Amino acid sequence: MITIREVAGESGFSVTTVSMVLNNGAGVDRISQRTRNRIWEVARQLGYRPNLHARSLRSNRSQTLGVMVFDLTDPYCTQILRGIQNHIRPSGLFPIVTDLQDDRSQFQTCLDMLLGRRVEGIISIANPLYLDSKLLSEFSDRNIPAVVIGRELSNVPVSSVVVDNAAGTRLAIQHLYDLGHSKMAFIKGPDILVDSIQRWQGLESFAAEVDLELDPELIVQIKGRNSTFREAYELTEELLRRRSRFTALITFDDLSACAAIRALSKAGERVPEDCSVVGFDDIPSAAFYNPPLTTIQQQLEMQGSLGAEIVEQLIRAAAEKRMLTPKHRKVFPKLVVRDSTCPAGKL
Amino acid sequence: MITIREVAGESGFSVTTVSMVLNNGAGVDRISQRTRNRIWEVARQLGYRPNLHARSLRSNRSQTLGVMVFDLTDPYCTQILRGIQNHIRPSGLFPIVTDLQDDRSQFQTCLDMLLGRRVEGIISIANPLYLDSKLLSEFSDRNIPAVVIGRELSNVPVSSVVVDNAAGTRLAIQHLYDLGHSKMAFIKGPDILVDSIQRWQGLESFAAEVDLELDPELIVQIKGRNSTFREAYELTEELLRRRSRFTALITFDDLSACAAIRALSKAGERVPEDCSVVGFDDIPSAAFYNPPLTTIQQQLEMQGSLGAEIVEQLIRAAAEKRMLTPKHRKVFPKLVVRDSTCPAGKL
DNA sequence: TGTTGGTAGTGAAACGATAAACCCGGTTAA
DNA sequence: TTAACCGGGTTTATCGTTTCACTACCAACA
Numbered sequence: 056m057i058t059i060r061e062v063a064g065e066s067g068f069s070v071t072t073v074s075m076v077l078n079n080g081a082g083v084d085r086i087s088q089r090t091r092n093r094i095w096e097v098a099r100q101l102g103y104r105p106n107l108h109a110r111s112l113r114s115n116r117s118q119t120l121g122v123m124v125f126d127l128t129d130p131y132c133t134q135i136l137r138g139i140q141n142h143i144r145p146s147g148l149f150p151i152v153t154d155l156q157d158d159r160s161q162f163q164t165c166l167d168m169l170l171g172r173r174v175e176g177i178i179s180i181a182n183p184l185y186l187d188s189k190l191l192s193e194f195s196d197r198n199i200p201a202v203v204i205g206r207e208l209s210n211v212p213v214s215s216v217v218v219d220n221a222a223g224t225r226l227a228i229q230h231l232y233d234l235g236h237s238k239m240a241f242i243k244g245p246d247i248l249v250d251s252i253q254r255w256q257g258l259e260s261f262a263a264e265v266d267l268e269l270d271p272e273l274i275v276q277i278k279g280r281n282s283t284f285r286e287a288y289e290l291t292e293e294l295l296r297r298r299s300r301f302t303a304l305i306t307f308d309d310l311s312a313c314a315a316i317r318a319l320s321k322a323g324e325r326v327p328e329d330c331s332v333v334g335f336d337d338i339p340s341a342a343f344y345n346p347p348l349t350t351i352q353q354q355l356e357m358q359g360s361l362g363a364e365i366v367e368q369l370i371r372a373a374a375e376k377r378m379l380t381p382k383h384r385k386v387f388p389k390l391v392v393r394d395s396t397c398p399a400g401k402l
Numbered sequence: 403m404i405t406i407r408e409v410a411g412e413s414g415f416s417v418t419t420v421s422m423v424l425n426n427g428a429g430v431d432r433i434s435q436r437t438r439n440r441i442w443e444v445a446r447q448l449g450y451r452p453n454l455h456a457r458s459l460r461s462n463r464s465q466t467l468g469v470m471v472f473d474l475t476d477p478y479c480t481q482i483l484r485g486i487q488n489h490i491r492p493s494g495l496f497p498i499v500t501d502l503q504d505d506r507s508q509f510q511t512c513l514d515m516l517l518g519r520r521v522e523g524i525i526s527i528a529n530p531l532y533l534d535s536k537l538l539s540e541f542s543d544r545n546i547p548a549v550v551i552g553r554e555l556s557n558v559p560v561s562s563v564v565v566d567n568a569a570g571t572r573l574a575i576q577h578l579y580d581l582g583h584s585k586m587a588f589i590k591g592p593d594i595l596v597d598s599i600q601r602w603q604g605l606e607s608f609a610a611e612v613d614l615e616l617d618p619e620l621i622v623q624i625k626g627r628n629s630t631f632r633e634a635y636e637l638t639e640e641l642l643r644r645r646s647r648f649t650a651l652i653t654f655d656d657l658s659a660c661a662a663i664r665a666l667s668k669a670g671e672r673v674p675e676d677c678s679v680v681g682f683d684d685i686p687s688a689a690f691y692n693p694p695l696t697t698i699q700q701q702l703e704m705q706g707s708l709g710a711e712i713v714e715q716l717i718r719a720a721a722e723k724r725m726l727t728p729k730h731r732k733v734f735p736k737l738v739v740r741d742s743t744c745p746a747g748k749l
Numbered sequence: 750t751g752t753t754g755g756t757a758g759t760g761a762a763a764c765g766a767t768a769a770a771c772c773c774g775g776t777t778a779a
Numbered sequence: 780t781t782a783a784c785c786g787g788g789t790t791t792a793t794c795g796t797t798t799c800a801c802t803a804c805c806a807a808c809a
Contacts, residue, residue, distance in 0.1 A: 056520065056544065058765055069789050074767060081768095085786055102543075107518040108455040108464070109765035112794045117455070128484055128686070133475040140474075140501060149515060152499060154487060168496060171454040173403065196449075197403065284690055310690065317692045339475070340687035343631055343657065345664045405795055416759050421797060432757060456795035459764045 057103045066097040073098070077105070111173065120148045120366065121174035123165055123190070125182035127154040130339050131355060132180050135204055138359025139178060146367055148175070155182065162187055174199065175373075176366040178359075181206035183248050200369030200379060202362045206249070207383060214369070214381040216362045220250050221257030223351040223388035227305050227333045228261045230349070230390055235399040236303040236331065237267065240294050242287055242315065244307035245279030251307060254335065258305065272299040277307060287311030291318035302330060302399045309334035309341050309350055316344070316395065331396035347393035354386050361386065404450045413444040420445075424452070458520065467495045467713065468521035470512055470537070472529035474501040477686050478702060479527050482551055485706025486525060493714055495522070502529065509534055521546065522720075523713040525706075528553035530595050547716030547726060549709045553596070554730060561716070561728040563709045567597050568604030570698040570735035574652050574680045575608045577696070577737055582746040583650040583678065584614065587641050589634055589662065591654035592626030598654060601682065605652065619646040624654060634658035638665035649677060649746045656681035656688050656697055663691070663742065678743035694740035701733050708733065 059077075063070045068090060075083050076094045083091070097103075111117045120143060124132040139150060151172060153165035169177060170193065177194055179186070181203050191213050194201040202214040231239060241258065244251030262269050275290040277283060287306060291314065294301070304319075306312040312334030316326050324330050326346055334341060337352035361384045369379045406424075410417045415437060422430050423441045430438070444450075458464045467490060471479040486497060498519060500512035516524060517540065524541055526533070528550050538560050541548040549561040578586060588605065591598030609616050622637040624630060634653060638661065641648070651666075653659040659681030663673050671677050673693055681688060684699035708731045716726050 059767095060765075070765090071767080071790080072788060075788090078767085082788095085788070087787065090787080102540075104514065104517040106459070106520060106765050108458040108520065109794090110767075111455040112453070112459055112796090113765080113767045115794070127487075128477065128480040130475065130477075133480060136501075137475055137503070140503070154483075156484070156487070167451065170451040173453060173455065313687075313690045313692065317690070317694075320692055338687075340660075340685075340690075343660045343664070343687075345660065345667055345692040347664075406797095407795075417796080418759060418761095418798085419757085422758090425797085427797085429758095432755095434757070437757080453795050456764090457797075459766090459794090460796045460798080462764070 056106070057101045059103070059105065062094065062098050062101060062103050065101060066094050068094060077103075117173040117175055118147055118149060119172055119174045120150050120363075121169035121172070121177035122150050122152045123155065123169070123177065123179045124152060125155045125180060125185075126157045127152070131336070134339075134355035135180055135359035135362070138356035138361075139363045140359075141356070142360040142363035143367065148367070148370075157182070159185055159187070162190070166190065166193060170197075176200040176202075176370045178202045178204060178362045178366055180204050183250070198373060198379075200366050200373060202366045202369075204358050204362045212379075212381050214362075214365045214383060216358050216365070216384045216386065218353050218358065219385050219387050220253035221260065223335060223353070224254045224257030224305070225261045226388065226390040227335065227351055228258050228267075230392065230396065231303045231305070231331060231333065232261075232265060232267065234303075234331065234396060237399070238270070238273070238299070238301045239267075239303045239305060240273035240301040241269070241275070242290055242294075242304070242306040242311050243274065243276040244311075245277050247279060254307065270299050270301075272297050273301050277311065283308070283310050284314045287314035288318045291315040292322070295319075295322055295324070303396070304330055304332045306332065306334055309336045309338045309348060312341075312348055312350065312395070313344060316346070316348075327395050327397040328400065331399075333396060337391055341391075342393065344395075346395050349393045349396040350391055352389045352391045354388060358386055403453070404448045406450070406452070409441065409445050409448060409450050412448060413441050415441060424450075464520040464522055465494055465496060466519055466521045467497050467710075467717075468516035468519070468524040469497050469499045470502065470516070470524065470526045471499060472502045472527060472532075473504045474499070478683070481686075481702035482527055482706035482709070485703035485708075486710045487706075488703070489707040489710035490714065495714070495717075504529070506532055506534070509537070513537065513540060517544075523547040523549075523717045525549045525551060525709045525713055527551050530597065545720060545726075547713050547720060549713045549716075551705055551709045559726075559728050561709075561712045561730060563705050563712070563731045563733065565700050565705065566732050566734050567600035568607065570682060570700070571601045571604030571652070572608045573735065573737040574682065574698055575605050575614075577739065577743065578650045578652070578678060578680065579608075579612060579614065581650075581678065581743060584746070585617070585620070585646070585648045586614075586650045586652060587620035587648040588616070588622070589637055589641075589651070589653040589658050590621065590623040591658075592624050594626060601654065617646050617648075619644050620648050624658065630655070630657050631661045634661035635665045638662040639669070642666075642669055642671070650743070651677055651679045653679065653681055656683040656685045656695060659688075659695055659697065659742070660691060663693070663695075674742050674744040675747065678746075680743060684738055688738075689740065691742075693742050696740045696743040697738055699736045699738045701735060705733055 063073045073094050076091050155161050191211050195212050204216045207215045207217050277286050312332050334348050334350035337350045341348040341350050365382050372379050410420045423438050502508050538558050542559050551563045554562045554564050624633050659679050681695050681697035684697045688695040688697050712729050719726050
């Protein structure tokens with residue numbers, strides 16, 4: 056591998072001059088244009104690539120942002136990642152992603168990686184079930200800005216970006232209400248998830264406002280013990296066995312919506328003609344489902360983007376030794392109407 | 403951030419000794435157990451994390467594997483990535499992933515990142531449409547082992563892992579044939595993809611062997627101009643308008659299978675009772691589709707794993723200055739039977 | 750007495766890059 | 780008169796580690 060020394064030797068200038076020129080650093084304007092051209096030319100010819108390790112070591116800036124995701128194969132994570140990437144690209148920061156693979160035991164390794172590489176900040180995509188507070192203290196103790204996406208933590212000096220879950224489910228139920236549905240069924244998420252609770256609150260508050268009665272017979276809940284799909288599938292069958300009839304179904308998320316649609320189809324119910332279904336998340340495959348899913352879009356890319364914006368600001372603040380006060384942002388979800396909902400028919 | 407010097411100072415030993423102890427390096431057995439314990443203890447207390455930049459710089463080994471994916475939000479890529487991660491974890495190598503975001507203009511940036519970080523090897527997940535040969539020469543010129551997943555290149559000293567496409571489609575058509583289908587329709591992939599051609603060859607060769615006639619009226623092809631889903635949807639409608647009837651449909655990939663199923667459902671055809679459908683890839687959502695998709699599983703995780711195995715071997719070879727000869731592996735796909743296929747009915 | 754040999758470490762030179770201070774004859778500004 | 784500034788760079792110190800060549804001490808051996 057070519058070093059800067061070889062470029063210097065070949066071009067006949069000092070290492071410093073080469074460094075200044077290639078970095079367009081301060082004071083480069085004193086270097087004559089001829090010299091600059093010559094140096095660039097030599098560097099190009101030799102195929103010189105600056106050694107980023109050496110650079111980081113000396114300059115004490117890694118130009119690196121740590122991202123910790125709980126499962127890289129989960130579209131939730133990759134969409135947020137996309138938002139992060141797009142936001143930080145112009146800043147010269149490069150994301151280093153570590154993947155927990157849904158396995159807490161990998162936490163320590165990931166942490167070591169990020170700290171060992173001297174990331175200048177970190178964005179953690181919160182595992183719905185697990186978020187080690189050690190993570191946060193390891194970073195905040197060292198004054199490394201940290202942002203959590205998907206969860207708001209109390210009592211820790213850590214920024215966050217979350218979706219307004221209640222606003223989302225309000226959009227969902229409002230949509231069905233506007234279509235004339237009054238007999239609605241619900242598949243709630245498991246209680247261990249904050250999101251479940253918030254989403255349910257959105258539904259209840261809307262129902263209360265418009266005097267819509269929620270039939271307890273038509274409310275079932277995922278326990279979160281097995282596969283969500285399996286469980287939601289069985290809960291839908293369960294709903295169909297109950298005496299109360301319904302023309303619409305709101306599920307905790309898109310995966311359970313898919314399961315519900317599948318169960319309804321199996322039982323001979325047409326979606327949306329016999330029963331409308333609304334999900335939550337807008338996972339990528341929602342648009343291709345049979346039928347394409349009406350759902351609440353979380354704006355994951357924007358969440359990533361906001362997280363990156365915050366962490367960038369905090370990094371800048373830290374560099375200038377200004378105080379860092381955590382910031383909290385909430386994004387508003389959007390309703391995406393596709394083919395799994397339609398006006399209420401007769402019962 | 404704590405440095406090794408501070409650990410040395412605090413513990414009262416020299417930097418050298420601390421380094422030897424913490425790395426369990428050669429010669430550590432000369433250091434007394436008491437000293438070792440003391441050093442570990444001090445390091446722990448101070449929260450010491452070795453600076454990987456400094457380490458790489460000195461030791462001239464980055465312990466880093468570059469991975470270039472064409473789109474990190476594509477499950478194709480993330481599944482392969484998962485395989486890579488799992489394979490290299492024990493080796494101490496850490497993957498640095500760069501994401502092309504389906505945009506060739508980002509190629510140079512990604513390349514600079516990987517070379518600048520002095521990756522010891524690279525795995526490139528081939529964009530179906532685009533693979534810059536510069537990529538390969540930049541690495542092979544520098545004697546950095548490179549593996550391409552998803553494409554086999556001729557005339558370049560680069561290893562590869564590919565799926566046996568023809569074997570896959572043979573499994574698909576065999577499955578339908580065994581179920582008694584004889585009137586089959588096909589949605590071919592675009593000609594620009596090698597995979598399309600290979601998959602089609604598998605179908606043709608099987609048909610020839612069992613004397614199954616392929617009706618040209620029932621063969622349509624994706625052009626690849628717009629969204630695959632849209633196009634496959636329209637092609638299915640087109641097939642339904644033609645005079646020839648069919649009881650089964652083989653599509654280029656899962657996405658087009660989903661589109662086809664959607665179009666069939668819309669047209670009032672039941673899947674699989676009126677028409678069986680087989681896809682290719684086994685994307686994660688295939689299992690949750692309505693109905694769950696019978697498809698050909700590419701074994702992406704294994705492809706990643708094989709790629710990692712190859713690159714690891716080559717890195718070891720390079721370290722020992724042995725010759726590196728490219729290796730080529732082909733993985734055999736598997737048939738996954740779900741609910742989108744059933745025995746042929748009457749026409 | 751001189752020579753090994755082992756024990757338990759230490760010192761200093763790298764690795765590749767950047768930051769800060771400096772050079773030196775000549776021109777301006779205060 | 781003094782000081783600052785200028786072009787066009789150079790010298791030197793330094794970032795945090797690892798590695799190679801040492802050393803100081805002691806005991807054993809011939």
